[in-house]
Amino acid sequence: MHKRLVNHCTIELSLIPDGPILIKSGKEGADPTKPDMEFVETYHQDGRTIYLPGSSLKGAIRAHAERIVRSIGSDSKPTNPNLLWANDPLNDNYDYLKDRKDKQKKLSPPEIHLHSSFTDRLFGNTSIASRLRIEDAYPTDRTQLKLEERNGVAIDRVFGSVAVGPFNYQVCTGGEFKTKIHLKNFTLAQLGLIGLVLRDLNDGWFGLGFTKSRGLGTVRVQYEQAIVQYPACVLNSENQISLLGHSNLSWNHTTLLGVGAFLEESERDRYGFPKDDRLDTPVSAEAMPLGFGVQLTWHGNTVTDLFERSVKAWKKVVMSGATS
Amino acid sequence: MSSNPPPPKPSRPNLANSSPRRRNNSEQALPAKPYELIPFPKQPPCLKRPAGHDKYLPDRLHGTLFLTLTVQTALHVSTGVVVMGSDIGNNRIPLIKTMVQNPDQKLTIQGSSLKGCVRSVYEAVTRSCICKTKAKKLQIPDKYSECTPEPKKGRLDVCPACQIFGALNWQGLIEFQDAVCQSTGFATGFMPSLYRPRPDQRRAYFRQGKVAGRKFYYHTIRAIDRGQNQGIPVQTAAKEYIFTTALHFKNLTAEELGTLFIVLGQDPQYPIALKVGGGKPIGMGTMTVQVTAIDCIKGQNLRDRYVAYQSPDSTQLTGDVLQQLMQQHIQTAHASAFVEKPQLDALLEVLRYPTDREPPTGMY
Ligand SMILES: [Zn+2]
Numbered sequence: 001m002h003k004r005l006v007n008h009c010t011i012e013l014s015l016i017p018d019g020p021i022l023i024k025s026g027k028e029g030a031d032p033t034k035p036d037m038e039f040v041e042t043y044h045q046d047g048r049t050i051y052l053p054g055s056s057l058k059g060a061i062r063a064h065a066e067r068i069v070r071s072i073g074s075d076s077k078p079t080n081p082n083l084l085w086a087n088d089p090l091n092d093n094y095d096y097l098k099d100r101k102d103k104q105k106k107l108s109p110p111e112i113h114l115h116s117s118f119t120d121r122l123f124g125n126t127s128i129a130s131r132l133r134i135e136d137a138y139p140t141d142r143t144q145l146k147l148e149e150r151n152g153v154a155i156d157r158v159f160g161s162v163a164v165g166p167f168n169y170q171v172c173t174g175g176e177f178k179t180k181i182h183l184k185n186f187t188l189a190q191l192g193l194i195g196l197v198l199r200d201l202n203d204g205w206f207g208l209g210f211t212k213s214r215g216l217g218t219v220r221v222q223y224e225q226a227i228v229q230y231p232a233c234v235l236n237s238e239n240q241i242s243l244l245g246h247s248n249l250s251w252n253h254t255t256l257l258g259v260g261a262f263l264e265e266s267e268r269d270r271y272g273f274p275k276d277d278r279l280d281t282p283v284s285a286e287a288m289p290l291g292f293g294v295q296l297t298w299h300g301n302t303v304t305d306l307f308e309r310s311v312k313a314w315k316k317v318v319m320s321g322a323t324s
Numbered sequence: 325m326s327s328n329p330p331p332p333k334p335s336r337p338n339l340a341n342s343s344p345r346r347r348n349n350s351e352q353a354l355p356a357k358p359y360e361l362i363p364f365p366k367q368p369p370c371l372k373r374p375a376g377h378d379k380y381l382p383d384r385l386h387g388t389l390f391l392t393l394t395v396q397t398a399l400h401v402s403t404g405v406v407v408m409g410s411d412i413g414n415n416r417i418p419l420i421k422t423m424v425q426n427p428d429q430k431l432t433i434q435g436s437s438l439k440g441c442v443r444s445v446y447e448a449v450t451r452s453c454i455c456k457t458k459a460k461k462l463q464i465p466d467k468y469s470e471c472t473p474e475p476k477k478g479r480l481d482v483c484p485a486c487q488i489f490g491a492l493n494w495q496g497l498i499e500f501q502d503a504v505c506q507s508t509g510f511a512t513g514f515m516p517s518l519y520r521p522r523p524d525q526r527r528a529y530f531r532q533g534k535v536a537g538r539k540f541y542y543h544t545i546r547a548i549d550r551g552q553n554q555g556i557p558v559q560t561a562a563k564e565y566i567f568t569t570a571l572h573f574k575n576l577t578a579e580e581l582g583t584l585f586i587v588l589g590q591d592p593q594y595p596i597a598l599k600v601g602g603g604k605p606i607g608m609g610t611m612t613v614q615v616t617a618i619d620c621i622k623g624q625n626l627r628d629r630y631v632a633y634q635s636p637d638s639t640q641l642t643g644d645v646l647q648q649l650m651q652q653h654i655q656t657a658h659a660s661a662f663v664e665k666p667q668l669d670a671l672l673e674v675l676r677y678p679t680d681r682e683p684p685t686g687m688y
Binding site for chain 1 (some may be wrong): 535541
């Protein structure tokens with residue numbers, strides 16, 4: 001089913017440093033006149049600039065998503081594959097994704113999906129492609145960036161003098177970085193979890209980048225817009241969202257649809273997607289440009305409304321785990 | 325050729341004149357030292373596997389502490405950078421050592437500086453390692469060397485301070501944000517050249533070949549604002565300046581959080597203040613702490629937080645409820661013997677605030 005694209009969500013947001021942040025470049029110490037640790041830089045729009053690499057952002061978001069799932073779900077594989085759990089991707093040998101009789105053989109794609117953890121289904125593992133992609137975050141206005149060098153020293157506990165340092169590092173304390181998060185073929189619960197992760201990022205429950213224990217990495221999250229698209233749907237004559245070629249599948253034009261909603265029951269169950277993965281929204285669908293596809297758009301701060309709704313779907317997943 | 329006169333050259337202090345007593349060779353003639361060494365607990369550090377970051381444990385505490393820090397004696401936390409006075413809007417000063425200022429030009433105490441200061445007190449009142457020192461290995465008391473966990477080899481046991489403040493290769497459970505001044509502007513002070521500690525002369529640093537304890541400077545009623553010694557103007561936060569900050573924590577036990585409250589001076593039995601930044605020997609850097617709010621969750625509240633986008637009810641506590649919660653955790657810490665009472669009692673004598681102690685005179 002992954003060859004089909006049934007839904008896609010793009011969340012456009014800005015990350016605004018709330019205090020210093022540092023995404024370290026790998027090449028420390030190459031130039032002795034440079035700070036010991038400097039911000040990663042790249043060329044963007046014909047100029048050199050610091051930026052937040054999408055890979056770092058994804059790493060931090062994934063780590064926190066796993067932390068949430070382990071905290072209220074399980075941190076190891078439950079017997080029932082539909083229960084909420086998160087693995088530790090770094091220390092998982094993924095034996096459960098291999099055929100029990102023949103370890104050389106992988107399971108079928110639906111079985112692999114079914115037996116992978118909630119977070120692996122979203123962020124990917126060696127056998128599943130990631131559903132989530134984050135673009136590199138670039139400054140909206142390079143002139144607004146505030147960069148400074150900081151010094152660190154450790155004070156000697158016995159003599160009161162400097163025991164370590166000074167070592168210096170470059171931080172960004174002001175400006176705004178714009179990025180986009182893309183989710184494809186997502187369940188509403190997955191979208192809900194991303195909403196909770198971004199809420200926690202904004203609340204300072206985790207940070208981005210290096211030396212978080214020094215209080216670095218705290219950012220505010222500001223939403224520009226979110227667009228949910230159903231590329232294989234059209235708005236029919238009754239102003240309903242309907243899946244092309246499946247005249248029996250249509251929904252009210254204000255419906256938020258998870259991947260499971262588009263699948264036949266048998267296929268949905270084989271993959272372990274939730275039933276009835278849909279919610280009503282205050283947003284009306286519009287036809288996408290070029291006539292194909294349907295989209296719902298949340299502007300500015302109303303993006304949190306999208307998350308509030310999706311978290312209800314997430315809650316269902318959590319609660320089903322709690323009762324079994 | 326420039327016609328400007330050369331900048332005034334500070335003259336080296338005349339030791340014979342400025343401090344006649346110093347010329348006597350006996351150690352007795354030294355002025356009272358402005359610090360004390362707090363001896364180590366009788367028992368060596370107790371090492372344990374830290375709680376880690378993988379998940380929020382249901383029986384532990386997670387959240388944010390909101391702090392207000394009030395400057396009691398002039399504060400200078402150096403950036404290590406010296407600039408011309410005109411660079412920071414003061415044309416009368418040729419050169420000045422700067423403090424960090426945020427993008428709104430407000431004085432800022434780096435999170436790392438605050439963390440170091442809080443950590444050193446936490447270390448002293450718990451059975452923790454000597455985490456940073458240039459003392460030689462042979463001079464470190466038995467089992468007190470700095471924790472060096474190796475997570476990759478499965479060696480994770482660390483002392484109480486390393487568990488919550490972190491160690492090499494191990495991220496701690498507490499994160500300190502920058503403390504930002506409530507008002508814009510700054511004061512200018514003067515930092516005399518302070519002498520390096522002289523471990524060979526001050527034999528008190530050692531006892532039977534081992535370091536004798538952890539060094540803490542006394543609070544004094546005021547800082548010496550101008551010495552006869554050579555020195556340099558410094559950007560400072562003056563008395564009454566107020567800073568605010570937030571401190572995030574996860575997976576703390578009640579004892580650990582209680583001990584943190586004690587270290588932050590929230591136990592009425594132990595009214596202590598922090599000593600932050602430079603100029604400690606001359607009375608600088610005294611700051612009192614007020615915990616203004618706490619956002620703290622565990623157990624069912626943790627679950628509630630993660631099944632709703634909006635927090636169900638505010639978990640933020642202030643006022644009397646906050647005070648009760650703090651005192652309750654402080655009592656838990658005392659009762660659990662997690663806090664070493666002899667060390668805490670000794671520290672109280674050094675870090676007690678308010679104080680009637682005069683700043684040192686003469687040499688420091
Ligand atoms: Zn330690």
